[in-house]
Amino acid sequence: MSDKATIYDIAKKLNISAATVSRALNDHPKTSIKTKIRVQETALELGYEQNKLALALKSGRSNNIGVIVPRIDINFFGSIIRGIEDELYPKGYHIIICQTHDNEEKEIQNINALLNAQVDGIITSITKNTKSTTIFDRILEKNTPLIFVDRKLNLKGASSVTLNDFKGAYMATQHLIEQGCKRILHLTVLGHKSVEIYKHRLDGYTQALLDNNIPFDKNLIIETENDLEGGKKAGLKIMKFNESPDGIFSSSDFMLLGAIKEIKSHGVNIPEDIAVIGFSNEPFTKFMENPISSVDQCALDMGKLAARVFLEQINAPQLIKIEKNVVLAPKLKIRQSSLKKVICN
Amino acid sequence: MSDKATIYDIAKKLNISAATVSRALNDHPKTSIKTKIRVQETALELGYEQNKLALALKSGRSNNIGVIVPRIDINFFGSIIRGIEDELYPKGYHIIICQTHDNEEKEIQNINALLNAQVDGIITSITKNTKSTTIFDRILEKNTPLIFVDRKLNLKGASSVTLNDFKGAYMATQHLIEQGCKRILHLTVLGHKSVEIYKHRLDGYTQALLDNNIPFDKNLIIETENDLEGGKKAGLKIMKFNESPDGIFSSSDFMLLGAIKEIKSHGVNIPEDIAVIGFSNEPFTKFMENPISSVDQCALDMGKLAARVFLEQINAPQLIKIEKNVVLAPKLKIRQSSLKKVICN
């Protein structure tokens, strides 16, 4: 019944104009307190609620922000979104979620749809397969704030919040070296050359070796699929080495888990024989009977920061274009899998 | 520059009326093919895109649907949302995400905000603390489709997609019995009486015992906090029993994991001494060195079904109100932790 009451309904009932009602509702300074009260009362009585759609059309601001991620049910992205929501909800923004499933075409569709829906900004993690930047240029042409999280494109006018993958890898490798490892193997993702983050992780690993005067050995780089099976394959390869590594730094927790399972099945002990550390701090790493060390990506913080960058941009004076590139330092989560030395927990 | 082209821009350029442009764009039957083509061409040229906001205001349909969950970064809810998105995106709907953090006040705020944003429907999992139904009644009064997922309220006019928790618990308990367990302990959540699902799980457990002529022993019910610590506490209690249980069915994987860690530290073997099975099929359960059996909640399916129920409601003729209550059968994920008998994997 109370399907929808508009300001006109209130106006009619009070024999005043809709404009006055609008002003009263918005607490406009030039309105008598009397009418304000009367309006508020009848608004309540009629169950009036502001239609944000009309407001959005009028103002050109929808108060919605689009968030596009590869998959929403991946813990990392879920946490990023949570960070964004936590930060933006109190400011009156709503979050519209889209998934690309790492499909560039879906990415383009999503962006177009969000733009048509008049979102006030877009926060996104690009596809693994994103080749073209034209769709992103369109966002910028429309003066819609664009913020990349984690997986980014280098575009003038776009902001970004990323993790210092190089540093994370460096820290992890350094940690293994400090544990006494001399022959550290690196597990990287097949086709990593096309994804910045894996390149950076490889570079961090290499640099750490260099800084510690450990020779780089290209035979100690194994490229495999980023899943359990890929890890197992890699583990098998490792078991066939003449000289086994004494440490593994993996660019992914999943690959590492596969490798661990395989290696253990050969009677090799972790961390005694081989100390290992992964990347991403997947939830399962800390729940294992023998918890796995990993590099935490601070997903929640990344989301929060991306949200703040958006707010800065949206609140900036018209003519000023803010472009901000935030790089977060990762955190090492040291657990049993990489501790050769005895340490009090 | 191409900030925004409207149908008026196209109309002006072609010296025709906006109405004609609108019709041409919508492939209206009573428009000459010639103009259709001309309009489409200049639309492309001008980079025209439909403003969904205006459309929404006009039509009263925003093509947005609100989804409210306790937390988006919990795997279960992430999967539900993914299911919803997968199903609704191809139909042109967008998903607006909100979190309650299990706070009833935030729940009310979220619903009001979504209603004001003119969403076409709301899919939600209620708070653990939801006491009042008035806010949900408001949704229904507005004739906005309301679909509960997993955690539901029994309201006339609202639909629901839930898991058969009773059956899941029954299956899990039955499985333990089949493994030869005689003294099966049940781990339930503190204050479970206020949340339907835990009650149902307890009931399923009880019924399975009954059906197998195993006496119910209230000392074998332990109530604890739903987290690792709570599980550890429970594990300690169990270790102090005069007569140890030989099986555990836990209403939560997290509690179970805590209990397992505690129990193992006392030298008790799993599954040999105590076979265990949890609930929810959390991702970590299958990644463990000794994978944990669990009841899968089919989150993805629940999301998809909820989306379909929404579509049915929204597409139903005006006067017909569809109320649908779907109950999904859970799936047992049997892994090492509950297999006393040797089975070929």
Next chain:
DNA sequence: CTGTTAGCGCATTCAT
């Protein structure tokens, strides 16, 4: 302090 007018962008009657 309040009323009138107009417009955000679109689709839809009613004419023609």
Next chain:
DNA sequence: ATGAATGCGCTAACAG
């Protein structure tokens, strides 16, 4: 087949 007019609900500019 097309144009003119109207309204979705709201706010802002301009009068008064």
